[in-house]
Amino acid sequence: MKITELHDQLGYKSIYLPDPDAQITDGYTSDLLSDVMANAPDGGVLITIQAHKNTIAVCGLAGLRAVVLCNNREPDEGMREAAQSDGVAIFSTPKSQFTVSAEISQIL
Amino acid sequence: MRFPDISSCLECEEYHRGDNYESAEVKNVTAGDLMSEVLVFDKENLLLITSLNSEQTLRTAHVVDALGVILVNGKRPSEAMIRLASEMGISLLSTNKTLFDTCVALHHLITRAECGA
Amino acid sequence: MPDQRAPVSFVSQNIPTALTELIFRLKIKDVMSSGLVTASKTETLRTIQHRMKEASITGVPIVEDKRLLGIVSMHDILTAFDDGTIDDIAEKHMTRNIKVLEDDMPLSFAISYFNKYQYGRFPVLNKNRELCGIITIRDINTTLLREVNRIVEELEGELKQDASEDVDTGVASLQHYVVRHDFENAGRASADIKRILKKHGFDPQTIRRAAVASYELEMNLVVHSHGGKLSFRLDPRKIEIRTVDTGPGIPDVDKAMEVGFSTANEWIRSLGFGAGMGLANVKRVVDDFALKSEMGKGTDATAIINRS
Numbered sequence: 416m417k418i419t420e421l422h423d424q425l426g427y428k429s430i431y432l433p434d435p436d437a438q439i440t441d442g443y444t445s446d447l448l449s450d451v452m453a454n455a456p457d458g459g460v461l462i463t464i465q466a467h468k469n470t471i472a473v474c475g476l477a478g479l480r481a482v483v484l485c486n487n488r489e490p491d492e493g494m495r496e497a498a499q500s501d502g503v504a505i506f507s508t509p510k511s512q513f514t515v516s517a518e519i520s521q522i523l
Numbered sequence: 524m525r526f527p528d529i530s531s532c533l534e535c536e537e538y539h540r541g542d543n544y545e546s547a548e549v550k551n552v553t554a555g556d557l558m559s560e561v562l563v564f565d566k567e568n569l570l571l572i573t574s575l576n577s578e579q580t581l582r583t584a585h586v587v588d589a590l591g592v593i594l595v596n597g598k599r600p601s602e603a604m605i606r607l608a609s610e611m612g613i614s615l616l617s618t619n620k621t622l623f624d625t626c627v628a629l630h631h632l633i634t635r636a637e638c639g640a
Numbered sequence: 641m642p643d644q645r646a647p648v649s650f651v652s653q654n655i656p657t658a659l660t661e662l663i664f665r666l667k668i669k670d671v672m673s674s675g676l677v678t679a680s681k682t683e684t685l686r687t688i689q690h691r692m693k694e695a696s697i698t699g700v701p702i703v704e705d706k707r708l709l710g711i712v713s714m715h716d717i718l719t720a721f722d723d724g725t726i727d728d729i730a731e732k733h734m735t736r737n738i739k740v741l742e743d744d745m746p747l748s749f750a751i752s753y754f755n756k757y758q759y760g761r762f763p764v765l766n767k768n769r770e771l772c773g774i775i776t777i778r779d780i781n782t783t784l785l786r787e788v789n790r791i792v793e794e795l796e797g798e799l800k801q802d803a804s805e806d807v808d809t810g811v812a813s814l815q816h817y818v819v820r821h822d823f824e825n826a827g828r829a830s831a832d833i834k835r836i837l838k839k840h841g842f843d844p845q846t847i848r849r850a851a852v853a854s855y856e857l858e859m860n861l862v863v864h865s866h867g868g869k870l871s872f873r874l875d876p877r878k879i880e881i882r883t884v885d886t887g888p889g890i891p892d893v894d895k896a897m898e899v900g901f902s903t904a905n906e907w908i909r910s911l912g913f914g915a916g917m918g919l920a921n922v923k924r925v926v927d928d929f930a931l932k933s934e935m936g937k938g939t940d941a942t943a944i945i946n947r948s
Binding site: 441442443444445446447450454462463464465485486511512513514516517520 | 556574
Binding site: 556557558559560562563573575577578579580582583585586587588 | 851921
């Protein structure tokens with residue numbers, strides 16, 4: 416699916432979007448960064464509440480294109496800077512990781 | 524949704540069947556690995572899904588009176604965790620699926636009474 | 641294609657707490673070798689092999705103006721000897737598209753990389769994408785051994801868990817000593833409190849409120865303090881849970897109460913904590929919450945639930 420669908424279809428708040436044409440091919444839900452690094456699929460979107468810079472670093476390493484911050488989490492300064500540096504998109508939503516996982520899988 | 528359906532939908536290994544395993548109705552689900560976040564979730568008849576394979580998962584589940592815990596990514600609980608689950612009367616299961624796939628499957632099950640795996 | 645990768649997370653219950661804390665606290669720049677042996681792309685593989693032998697290493701990065709172009713490994717050298725291409729220049733045979741790490745990343749990232757990929761070394765780049773070091777498994781072993789020895793010397797003697805219970809009609813109390821970073825025992829005091837309240841016939845909502853408050857306060861002692869004491873007191877008018885620790889103190893109490901604010905590090909988060917909800921959770925579930933703290937002295941938190 417196109418990355419813009421996260422906002423257009425699912426209504427998640429778009430906080431940073433470096434490449435509106437990017438494609439998302441999978442979803443990965445986790446708050447443990449070592450797990451994300453080991454198992455997350457390339458081209459995916461990370462569904463988490465970890466709103467800090469290491470999240471972005473791990474996305475870069477694992478080939479994830481975007482992060483959806485759940486439970487109304489917003490990125491701190493370090494996370495915003497890292498996202499700009501590494502070209503990883505950030506979205507935010509009040510919904511839970513459980514709900515967001517299901518919603519994203521429906522439009523993948 | 525009930526545990527026997529959850530267990531077969533996710534092809535779970537069952538490490539402990541909690542109180543009222545057959546009849547207990549799961550009404551709410553929380554998924555994630557940060558336990559403090561679970562404590563914010565002020566709902567009843569709760570199922571906790573996580574990859575955090577530690578005693579703290581059980582202790583958190585106990586604090587919120589969760590009906591059960593599902594570990595994902597094929598994690599196997601330790602003896603100490605199984606003992607805690609048994610003392611607390613909480614069901615403890617494990618699935619090989621990822622947290623993402625587990626959420627998708629169970630969301631389908633809880634909203635449409637059909638396994639979404 | 642198998643649909644499940646075997647979990648490669650190294651954070652298992654078998655690794656002692658002190659070691660996992662190190663793995664998350666240390667940065668790659670603390671562990672890597674920065675005295676770099678490199679080569680240029682126009683040097684021959686034979687020259688590079690001699691350099692490897694002299695320095696006793698098995699991989700040489702090929703650089704140009706501090707930028708990493710590729711890597712020549714022992715494997716490449718052996719293949720070249722076999723093929724008769726040992727006198728070719730590095731540029732012809734070096735491996736490009738290498739996995740790299742950054743010097744500011746936690747050591748845990750490097751370990752995950754060694755688990756995930758079958759390489760013996762990873763080049764390390766700084767913020768300007770310049771090569772600043774190389775990290776090997778040997779580097780990690782040496783550093784960890786050195787640090788663990790230091791920790792063993794510093795380790796305090798085991799603190800006695802002194803949970804005593806005085807149950808009288810409508811009155812009960814409990815004292816629990818909490819040790820810093822003792823995740824194995826964390827949560828026990830809260831479980832005991834829950835048990836006592838159940839025994840005294842409290843309703844599930846009140847028990848849940850007390851359990852959440854005591855668990856969060858107990859976890860704060862474990863995660864953030866130098867160690868301290870959790871006291872629980874039940875009397876006809878109220879349920880009181882109090883934690884007192886010996887440091888380090890909270891610099892900004894108002895900020896600490898904010899939802900989502902956390903001073904937890906990568907290691908703490910890997911254990912499932914540090915979501916930044918703790919104090920906000922406590923305030924939400926109790927009737928009265930007082931938090932006092934002094935830098936260098938410690939923190940005193942008191943939570944009260946009134947009995948109707």
